[in-house]
Amino acid sequence: MNYRDLGNTGLKVSEIGMGCEGFGENNCENAQLLFDTAEESGINYFDLYTSDPAIRASVGKALKGRRDKFIIQAHICSIWKNGQYKRTRDIEEVKAGFQELLALLQTDHIEVGMIHYVDSMKDWENIANGPVLQYVRDLKKAGVIRHIGMSSHNPRVALEAVRSGAIEVLMFSVNPCYDLQPASEDVEELWQEKNYEAPLVNMDPERQELYEVCQRMGVGITVMKAFGGGDLLDGALSPAGKALTVNQCLHYALTRPGVSTVLAGAHSVEQLKTSLAYEDAPDEEKDYALAFAAFPKISWKGHCMYCSHCAPCPKKIDVADVTKFLNLAKAQKEVPETVREHYEVLAHHAGECIQCGSCETRCPFGVPIMENMKAAKEIFGK
Ligand code: SF4
Numbered sequence: 001m002n003y004r005d006l007g008n009t010g011l012k013v014s015e016i017g018m019g020c021e022g023f024g025e026n027n028c029e030n031a032q033l034l035f036d037t038a039e040e041s042g043i044n045y046f047d048l049y050t051s052d053p054a055i056r057a058s059v060g061k062a063l064k065g066r067r068d069k070f071i072i073q074a075h076i077c078s079i080w081k082n083g084q085y086k087r088t089r090d091i092e093e094v095k096a097g098f099q100e101l102l103a104l105l106q107t108d109h110i111e112v113g114m115i116h117y118v119d120s121m122k123d124w125e126n127i128a129n130g131p132v133l134q135y136v137r138d139l140k141k142a143g144v145i146r147h148i149g150m151s152s153h154n155p156r157v158a159l160e161a162v163r164s165g166a167i168e169v170l171m172f173s174v175n176p177c178y179d180l181q182p183a184s185e186d187v188e189e190l191w192q193e194k195n196y197e198a199p200l201v202n203m204d205p206e207r208q209e210l211y212e213v214c215q216r217m218g219v220g221i222t223v224m225k226a227f228g229g230g231d232l233l234d235g236a237l238s239p240a241g242k243a244l245t246v247n248q249c250l251h252y253a254l255t256r257p258g259v260s261t262v263l264a265g266a267h268s269v270e271q272l273k274t275s276l277a278y279e280d281a282p283d284e285e286k287d288y289a290l291a292f293a294a295f296p297k298i299s300w301k302g303h304c305m306y307c308s309h310c311a312p313c314p315k316k317i318d319v320a321d322v323t324k325f326l327n328l329a330k331a332q333k334e335v336p337e338t339v340r341e342h343y344e345v346l347a348h349h350a351g352e353c354i355q356c357g358s359c360e361t362r363c364p365f366g367v368p369i370m371e372n373m374k375a376a377k378e379i380f381g382k
Pocket residue numbers: 289303304305306307308309310311319320323362363364365366367369
């Protein structure tokens with residue numbers, strides 16, 4: 001298992017994390033089996049958005065004796081009322097819901113407290129200027145949560161929250177189809193057929209900016225919806241019109257800037273193992289470039305997707321990484337120190353490029369790689 005920094009939190013998280021979709025299966029007996037598999041395979045990070053007390057209790061039971069092996073990302077503002085899930089900003093409900101969460105998990109703290117599901121700007125403003133953020137900050141001060149997070153599907157709201165400096169971790173929906181769509185306060189919009197009827201070109205700039213700002217500011221992204229709820233794995237259901245594989249979806253999410261872990265949704269141990277197979281998969285199985293290039297009506301022309309399909313370079317330059325740092329630097333007036341430091345430690349730099357052009361013949365998206373290498377040398381000085 002590969003581990004990554006969760007932004008600037010100091011936590012090292014497994015790049016494959018676990019979603020909570022399957023914990024409730026089989027009268028919640030599945031939770032134990034999923035945690036056994038997670039522990040054996042090195043998964044140390046999971047998300048718990050559900051407020052269902054039976055599921056939360058099953059997680060508490062599954063964690064018994066191994067609490068220290070897992071980093072918990074659990075949601076504040078997700079409560080159980082009248083026998084069903086409710087998203088709330090009522091501070092008394094929020095507090096009671098969080099105390100219940102701790103009791104059911106049989107723990108006195110969680111590592112990442114997620115302010116749950118913030119998709120509208122008005123909602124964020126109310127949270128930021130009201131008692132919810134204050135409560136979450138108090139929890140952090142008391143050590144009951146170690147880091148503050150927020151979950152969202154809306155890049156505009158997420159950017160506002162990240163830029164405010166209030167959050168350290170962002171749970172965000174990342175997949176190649178969502179990434180084409182502009183910001184919306186209604187998550188359903190992201191999957192509607194009408195929004196895929198016209199030809200789509202390149203990533204939504206706000207999403208790209210969000211990932212880059214997270215990387216620059218050290219806000220770790222934990223990914224949800226990497227498989228689009230499973231639809232991206234099925235050609236008939238995918239808005240892209242062609243199926244992707246689990247490895248391609250995972251690799252896409254893990255190659256976005258700022259991403260620390262993908263919370264793989266798994267209803268069974270078998271499904272979790274399918275995601276875990278990513279860790280040992282050969283590069284050809286992870287490579288999503290040709291699959292994307294074959295999508296009807298969707299084009300990423302001239303836009304680097306960080307897919308590494310252009311490798312190998314005779315000078316061993318990692319074109320995807322160099323281009324990622326180039327884009328991070330270009331978006332700023334001055335090169336941020338963290339970006340420069342990350343660039344410096346690359347094994348090979350753009351300045352070593354001999355302009356042979358072989359990478360460009362392999363890039364399915366027509367990226368001007370040789371120009372990019374010159375620009376990176378100019379910006380970084382090597
Ligand atoms: S230059 Fe092209 S092939 Fe290389 S990482 Fe970027 S998109 Fe992929």
